Amino acid sequence: MTALGFLYPGHSAEDDYPRIEQLIGSDIRLTVVHTDMGEDAHSVDGLLEMGSAHRLEAGVEELRLSGAEAVVWACTSGSFVYGVQGAHEQVRGLARAAGLPASSTSFAFTHAARELGARRVAIGATYPDDVAALFAGFLKETGTEVAAVRGSGAVTAAEAAGWDYGEVLALAREADHPDADAILLPDTALHTASHLTALEKELAKPVLTANQVTVWEALRLTGRRVNAPALGTLFTREPIVQV
CATH class of the missing domain: 3.40.50.12500 (Rossmann fold)
Incomplete structure (x- = not known):
């Protein structure tokens, strides 16, 4: 155990x-x-x-x-x-x-991206743009290149917690970039555990969620x-x- x-x-x-x-x-x-x-x-x-x-x-x-x-x-x-x-x-x-x-x-995101060999990533964040940019900066400083950043402007965790699969998929699609080796969805308030295989099938690349x-x-x-x-x-x- x-x-x-x-x-x-x-x-x-x-x-x-x-x-x-x-x-x-x-x-x-x-x-x-x-x-x-x-x-x-x-x-x-x-x-x-x-x-x-x-x-x-x-x-x-x-x-x-x-x-x-x-x-x-x-x-x-x-x-x-x-x-x-x-x-x-x-x-x-x-x-x-x-x-x-x-x-x-x-x-965890920096270590997981490294584990997958993902040199460049795309970020689909529920956060406002200024907060999403801070995450991109964090990743860059820890050695992961960022190909694209998409903020969604959710101002609370409660708002993000209410998103359904369609909204999560839409965010991931909007965030994706041809140069990205993986897509990162960084909010732990976002329900994703039941959607991982479906997301990866739709996007044809690894998806890392919080x-x-x-x-x-x-x-x-x-x-x-x-x-x-x-x-x-x-x-x-x-x-x-x-x-």
């Missing part, structure tokens, strides 16, 4: 996690602890507060008691908004507080490798990249 822990802001698409656990179909247990997100706003100030140390550390004890072997801050915007150096500091603080290996969804890469990152931290084709190309690749 491998126990993985996730700090998830508020309530939006957290039901992706039991769905992913089911699709993995192995001795993997996913525990989600909700953090207080403060204001639900895709704004720089709101996201900086959402990812603040005191909000993350408040959920750490519950994860420790769950027996988690690693912890991931399951929020893309609440990590990349700090920039690469700030996001590293955020993860180091989380690791110290938890006494466990730690990461965040932003770093909750998918977050779970993959936790597995990477514990050294586990699982083959779960229902979770997309990322979950059929071996070995897991070591960084």
Whole structure:
């Protein structure tokens, strides 16, 4: 049994996690602890507060008691908004507080893109354009080229959580670029766990989504490798990249 822990802001698409656990179909247990997100706003100030140390550390004890072997801050915007150096500091603080290996969804995207050999990516973000641009900058600084960025202007996680498959597919199509090796959908508030194979079939290339890469990152931290084709190309690749 491998126990993985996730700090998830508020309530939006957290039901992706039991769905992913089911699709993995192995001795993997996913525990989600909700953090207080403060204001639900895709704004720089709101996201900086959402990812603040005191909000993350408040959920750490519950994860420790769950027996988690690693912890991931399951929020893309609440990590990349700090920039690469700030996001590293955020993860180091989380690791110290938890006494466990730690990461965040932003770093999960960079590691997952590297695992797939995706040198250039297209970003389909639910966020406003200024926040989407910060994610593109984060990826570039961590070594992934960005061929295109599409922001959608959703101002809250609650709004993104209400999107159906058709809206998610439309975003991915609008974001796609001929030079992109993969398409990234970075919002953990977006329901995608049930749509990965359909998205990849429609777009004919790998699709990386926030909750998918977050779970993959936790597995990477514990050294586990699982083959779960229902979770997309990322979950059929071996070995897991070591960084």
